[in-house]
Amino acid sequence: MSTELQNSSTPPLPSSFWSALESVPGGSAFPTIWRQHLASDLETFQSLFLRSRPDLPAAAVPCPWNCGCSHKVVPRGNGTLAGICQCNPPHCGEYTVLPEELIPWELDWTKIPRVLCAAFDLQPKTVKLGLYNTLQIGNWSPDAVPAILTLARLSLLDPGIGNLPGGTARILRNSGFLEG
Numbered sequence: 001m002s003t004e005l006q007n008s009s010t011p012p013l014p015s016s017f018w019s020a021l022e023s024v025p026g027g028s029a030f031p032t033i034w035r036q037h038l039a040s041d042l043e044t045f046q047s048l049f050l051r052s053r054p055d056l057p058a059a060a061v062p063c064p065w066n067c068g069c070s071h072k073v074v075p076r077g078n079g080t081l082a083g084i085c086q087c088n089p090p091h092c093g094e095y096t097v098l099p100e101e102l103i104p105w106e107l108d109w110t111k112i113p114r115v116l117c118a119a120f121d122l123q124p125k126t127v128k129l130g131l132y133n134t135l136q137i138g139n140w141s142p143d144a145v146p147a148i149l150t151l152a153r154l155s156l157l158d159p160g161i162g163n164l165p166g167g168t169a170r171i172l173r174n175s176g177f178l179e180g
């Protein structure tokens, strides 16, 4: 049995949101990487799903041009930061790294259930299931079917999903598709 989730009252989340939620390893990345997935949606996505970790500044940043290395960050005499390509031979010229590029942004698991419950009209109920990046975020009426959000690769999850109680629903990528 499968049923499309009704979310007519709110616009569906952009597909870039789902791919970003699923594609960033460990759910933590620098703004350069999030922007590659989200482009102009980055600011909205940050406010809905992410929190910054200024306590974990990096010594190297992802290359904005994807040259294959992380650019080493070196302070210049004038107080700005230089990002230096570590490829051999170097691909990119030195560029100026903005301080915010050094700050990783990670998935904020306190925000995510709230946003998705509003988007899919779920009754909020958060339950940790002991599976990687997997959480019950709410119940889907009228039968209070648990809605499970999973952001890990399905191959990692299949054994665990098999152990979930009968009638469990999970929200799958892209569509808000619900599978009984």
Ligand SMILES: [Zn+2]
Residues within 6 Å of the ligand: 063, 064, 065, 066, 067, 068, 069, 071, 085, 091, 092
């Ligand atoms: Zn580069």
Ligand SMILES: [Zn+2]
Residues within 6 Å of the ligand: 063, 067, 068, 069, 070, 085, 086, 087, 090, 091, 092
């Ligand atoms: Zn490089």
